[in-house]
Amino acid sequence: MPRAAAKDGTRRNAKWEARRAAIVDTSARLFAAQGYHATGLTELCDANDLGKGALYHYIGSKEELLAAIHDRVMDEVLQGADRVAEAGGTPPEQLAMLGAELLDVIHRYPDHVWVFLHEFPALTGERAAQFRTRRRAYEQRVEAVLRAGVEAGDFRDIDPWLTARAWLGMHNYTYLWLKPGQRLSARDVAQPFADIFLKGIEASPSRTR
Amino acid sequence: MPRAAAKDGTRRNAKWEARRAAIVDTSARLFAAQGYHATGLTELCDANDLGKGALYHYIGSKEELLAAIHDRVMDEVLQGADRVAEAGGTPPEQLAMLGAELLDVIHRYPDHVWVFLHEFPALTGERAAQFRTRRRAYEQRVEAVLRAGVEAGDFRDIDPWLTARAWLGMHNYTYLWLKPGQRLSARDVAQPFADIFLKGIEASPSRTR
DNA sequence: CCTACACTGGACTGATCGGTACAACCCGTG
DNA sequence: CACGGGTTGTACCGATCAGTCCAGTGTAGG
Numbered sequence: 001m002p003r004a005a006a007k008d009g010t011r012r013n014a015k016w017e018a019r020r021a022a023i024v025d026t027s028a029r030l031f032a033a034q035g036y037h038a039t040g041l042t043e044l045c046d047a048n049d050l051g052k053g054a055l056y057h058y059i060g061s062k063e064e065l066l067a068a069i070h071d072r073v074m075d076e077v078l079q080g081a082d083r084v085a086e087a088g089g090t091p092p093e094q095l096a097m098l099g100a101e102l103l104d105v106i107h108r109y110p111d112h113v114w115v116f117l118h119e120f121p122a123l124t125g126e127r128a129a130q131f132r133t134r135r136r137a138y139e140q141r142v143e144a145v146l147r148a149g150v151e152a153g154d155f156r157d158i159d160p161w162l163t164a165r166a167w168l169g170m171h172n173y174t175y176l177w178l179k180p181g182q183r184l185s186a187r188d189v190a191q192p193f194a195d196i197f198l199k200g201i202e203a204s205p206s207r208t209r
Numbered sequence: 210m211p212r213a214a215a216k217d218g219t220r221r222n223a224k225w226e227a228r229r230a231a232i233v234d235t236s237a238r239l240f241a242a243q244g245y246h247a248t249g250l251t252e253l254c255d256a257n258d259l260g261k262g263a264l265y266h267y268i269g270s271k272e273e274l275l276a277a278i279h280d281r282v283m284d285e286v287l288q289g290a291d292r293v294a295e296a297g298g299t300p301p302e303q304l305a306m307l308g309a310e311l312l313d314v315i316h317r318y319p320d321h322v323w324v325f326l327h328e329f330p331a332l333t334g335e336r337a338a339q340f341r342t343r344r345r346a347y348e349q350r351v352e353a354v355l356r357a358g359v360e361a362g363d364f365r366d367i368d369p370w371l372t373a374r375a376w377l378g379m380h381n382y383t384y385l386w387l388k389p390g391q392r393l394s395a396r397d398v399a400q401p402f403a404d405i406f407l408k409g410i411e412a413s414p415s416r417t418r
Numbered sequence: 419c420c421t422a423c424a425c426t427g428g429a430c431t432g433a434t435c436g437g438t439a440c441a442a443c444c445c446g447t448g
Numbered sequence: 449c450a451c452g453g454g455t456t457g458t459a460c461c462g463a464t465c466a467g468t469c470c471a472g473t474g475t476a477g478g
Contacts, residue, residue, distance in 0.1 A: 016454090035330065037246030041436055051457040052437080062436065118327055121244060162393070162401055165386065166379045173378025184371070192368065193375055200409030225424090250466060260427035261467080271466065 020058045023048050024068045025111075032114035036066055036122050066119060067127045073116045074134045076105045081141045091149030092202070095167070096194040098142060100187070102171050106178055107186035113175045142167055146201075155201045167197060229267045232257050233277045234320075241323035245275055245331050275328060276336045282325045283343045285314045290350045300358030301411070304376070305403040307351060309396065311380050315387055316395035322384045351376055355410075364410045376406060 026048050030039045041062065045055050059065050080101030084094055106113050123131055143164040149155035170193060178189060235256050239248045250271065254264050268274045289310030293303055315322050332340055352373040358364035379402060387398060 033330075035244075035246055035328075037244060038331065040434070042434085053440090053458075054456045056437075057455065119244075121242075122247065158405070159401065162398065163405065165383065166402055166405055169382025170375045170379040173382050174374065177374065189371065192371055196367075196372065196375055196406070196409035198409075199411075200405035200407075202408075249464070251464090254427095262428075262469085263426045265467075266425060 016058070020068075023050075023055070023058055024065065024072065027065050028069045028072075028109075028111040028115055031066070031069065031119065032111035036115065036119040063122070063124065063127070066115070066122060067131070069112050069115050070120065070123065070127075070131055073105065073109060073112045074131070074138075076109065077102065077138055078134065080105060081138060085141075091145050091152055091154050092198050094145045095142075095149070095198065096190075098145065099167075099171055099194050099197070100190040103174060103178065103186040103190045103193070106172070106175050107180060110175065110179045117172065117175055139164060139168065149201075153203055156203045158201050163201060170197065225267070229277075232259075232264070232267055233274065233281065236274050237278045237281075237318075237320040237324055240275070240278065240328065241320040245324065245328040272331070272333065272336070275324070275331060276340075278321050278324050279329065279332065279336075279340055282314065282318060282321045283340070283347075285318065286311065286347055287343065289314060290347060294350075300354050300361055300363050301407050303354045304351075304358070305399075305407065307354065308376075308380055308403050308406070309399040312383060312387065312395040312399045312402070315381070315384050316389060319384065319388045326381065326384055348373060348377065358410075362412055365412045367410050372410060379406065 027039075027044055030043060030047055041052060041055070044062075044065075045052055048055060059068075081098065084097040084101060087094075087097060089097070120128075120131060120135075143160045146155065146158065146160040146163050146167075150157060150160065174189060178184065178186070236248075236253055239252060239256055250261060250264070253271075253274075254261055257264060268277075290307065293306040293310060296306060298306070329337075329340060329344075352369045355364065355367065355369040355372050355376075359366060359369065383398060387393065387395070
């Protein structure tokens with residue numbers, strides 16, 4: 001735990017922050033490649049070119065490092081959801097935008113997302129609770145869009161909770177193969193996925209409202 | 210490594226086999242709850258009510274235990290795919306049946322599936338290679354059905370590879386919440402999922418063939 | 419009843435785990 | 449040049465890791 005969270009970042013503080021961020025990113029790569037528990041402190045030190053003393057000057061504990069990786073992902077995902085909410089539009093448009101934003105995060109942070117989806121049970125206590133809250137908040141955003149679409153007559157009478165799980169699965173599972181520098185970009189995937197899903201739940205044209 | 214794989218199972222051998230299967234199942238529960246690397250040998254011994262010597266009389270190594278869990282899942286999943294192929298039917302029917310079979314496995318073996326989806330990178334060497342082959346074989350079954358559906362005019366002109374990933378994600382991701390004794394059964398989920406996906410990729414009625 | 423062997427518990431091993439203590443270092447400031 | 453605090457490497461800690469070894473114990477076959 002840092003001594004005082006107060007005092008805005010001076011120059012030195014900014015440097016420390018940057019180094020810490022670099023450590024978080026490097027460690028995410030290792031955790032993604034071989035797992036959180038399977039990665040030792042010494043490996044983290046090697047990868048970051050640091051001794052144990054120096055490493056612990058930045059991170060406090062191994063689990064805090066894990067939590068930082070989770071936060072990085074959740075920050076991005078929730079920010080994306082906020083942008084979508086601000087943009088407005090019909091429920092189908094909202095859902096398509098949510099998908100594009102989510103796939104963009106998965107594409108830009110493949111290691112962080114991998115860690116996030118695999119190692120979240122390793123978080124304990126306060127950190128685990130906070131993480132669950134944020135994750136749940138995001139899932140409810142998706143559910144809300146689906147519910148709104150049903151009420152507005154854009155979508156047929158589907159179960160918002162169950163359908164949100166289908167949508168989340170379809171998108172989140174791309175973490176296995178959606179990587180930067182690969183054949184497919186995030187946009188290449190977002191469009192076909194939105195097509196499938198929106199056609200899959202659209203109201204039959206006969207009873208449009 | 211067992212001395213000789215020959216000689217068909219006598220009574221004793223069957224008993225040994227049953228005990229081993231029980232150990233695999235119990236261990237799957239532990240691995241699912243806290244992770245493969247985070248679960249120690251002593252915990253496995255406690256849960257199975259066995260000493261280390263006795264445990265190692267059945268399993269050979271911790272990784273072999275992990276591999277046995279993977280095999281259990283892959284056996285079931287591939288058998289389900291075989292049943293579907295034997296049953297025949299149109300591509301849409303085939304896809305719906307594949308989904309029902311897959312969700313059934315996930316629902317019946319929640320712990321095994323969790324381990325399978327989280328810890329497969331922990332497999333090494335020969336075991337990892339064999340696992341990847343089998344997993345890939347299943348994925349290609351799904352792709353084949355999609356491709357057949359496009360050629361037959363049942364589905365619109367989608368990318369079979371990408372669409373298979375969407376389908377796999379939607380179904381596999383249910384491992385997070387689809388558990389026996391819960392509100393929803395496998396069938397409760399399979400039907401809505403098939404509805405969404407089939408509507409999502411069906412050929413527009415105007416150009417049916 | 420005796421022997422043989424599948425089966426079992428638990429002490430033990432060397433390695434490695436996450437984490438700490440501390441002395442030295444760099445480097446900007448006075 | 450002296451100083452002082454942010455930074456760093458390293459020796460070290462107790463705990464635990466996966467796995468081995470072996471002296472038994474229960475029991476089935478002769």
